[in-house]
Amino acid sequence: MSSSTATTSSRRRSSTGGRRAAPRRGRATRSAARVRRTRRWLGLVIALAVIAVLVVVMMPLAKRAVVREFGLPLQYASTIRQQAAEKHVPPALIAAVIYAETKFDPRTSSTGAEGLMQVEPRTAIDLARRSGATSFSVSDLQHPTTNIAYGTYYLRELLNEYHGSEILALAAYNGGETNVDRWEATARAHGRTLTIAQIPFPETRAYVVKVLSAERRYAHTYRRQLGY
Numbered sequence: 490m491s492s493s494t495a496t497t498s499s500r501r502r503s504s505t506g507g508r509r510a511a512p513r514r515g516r517a518t519r520s521a522a523r524v525r526r527t528r529r530w531l532g533l534v535i536a537l538a539v540i541a542v543l544v545v546v547m548m549p550l551a552k553r554a555v556v557r558e559f560g561l562p563l564q565y566a567s568t569i570r571q572q573a574a575e576k577h578v579p580p581a582l583i584a585a586v587i588y589a590e591t592k593f594d595p596r597t598s599s600t601g602a603e604g605l606m607q608v609e610p611r612t613a614i615d616l617a618r619r620s621g622a623t624s625f626s627v628s629d630l631q632h633p634t635t636n637i638a639y640g641t642y643y644l645r646e647l648l649n650e651y652h653g654s655e656i657l658a659l660a661a662y663n664g665g666e667t668n669v670d671r672w673e674a675t676a677r678a679h680g681r682t683l684t685i686a687q688i689p690f691p692e693t694r695a696y697v698v699k700v701l702s703a704e705r706r707y708a709h710t711y712r713r714q715l716g717y
Contacts, residue, residue, distance in 0.1 A: 561706055562593045565605075566714040568634050572641040573716070578648065580715040582655065583641055585703035586662065589696060595633065603630035606640025613639050616646075656685055659700050664693035 563584060573580035583606075587593055590607040602609050610627040616639055617625035629635045644658060650666070651657035651673075660683075661669040668690070669683075676683040688694040708717060 561588070561703070561710055563707070563711050563714060564593045565633050565637060566711070568637050570716045572637055576641050576645040578641050578644050579704070579708075580717070581704045581708035581711075582700070583637065583644065584707040584711070584715065585700045586640065586644065586659075587637070588703045588707070589700045595631065595636065597631075603627070604636030604640075605633055606636055606643075608636060608639050608643065612643060616642050655701065655704075656697055657683065659697045660688055660693050663696040664688070664690050668693075 569580050569583050569587075572578070573583055587605045591605050593605065595604045597603055598607055600609070603613075608630050610630065613625070613627065613630055620642065630639065644662065647658035647661050647666070648655070651661065651669070657669055657673065660672075672687070672689060673683045676687060681687075685694060685697050688697065707715065
């Protein structure tokens with residue numbers, strides 16, 4: 490074989506080898522692209538799964554928050570029924586006071602009132618003394634059952650003091666007995682009964698309206714739960 494023939498053969502082999510390498514590089518590129526697509530889809534699936542789990546976990550919390558803020562929430566119905574029966578206070582009135590005070594989201598107010606019914610520690614201590622409680626602590630007001638018990642006790646006393654008038658009892662619950670006594674005395678001096686419109690404190694006036702409205706709604710919406 491001459492050198493020219495060998496050179497030509499070598500070029501052909503080189504040219505053929507180059508042409509065969511191209512498909513392998515193409516397959517490798519397509520394979521890498523498939524891997525990238527698979528990874529992207531896998532990442533998307535994982536992200537969707539995480540979002541779905543978060544929705545499942547957060548939905549009840551969000552629903553409760555929406556109901557508490559814009560709806561008519563009710564919790565501790567059995568405790569409300571029990572205290573209503575023991576102290577002869579309408580259960581819807583108890584629920585309505587809790588709604589107006591905290592919307593069933595217990596907390597400590599800036600003035601120190603505690604729990605669901607925003608019972609003042611000083612009031613609770615006095616109620617505990619008069620009711621014969623021997624182991625009461627102000628921290629007990631943070632417990633819903635205890636808070637509802639003391640708040641209902643106070644409501645019952647106010648209803649007794651104002652001869653069953655929910656308007657006056659609620660005004661005293663919010664604005665204080667001293668103020669209500671003064672307003673009532675002024676109304677009597679003018680030969681009339683104190684009405685909601687005549688309550689001087691705008692906050693207390695709005696509070697009474699809010700509770701009485703909520704009481705009607707609770708009695709209608711939660712008849713079975715509240716034992717009506």
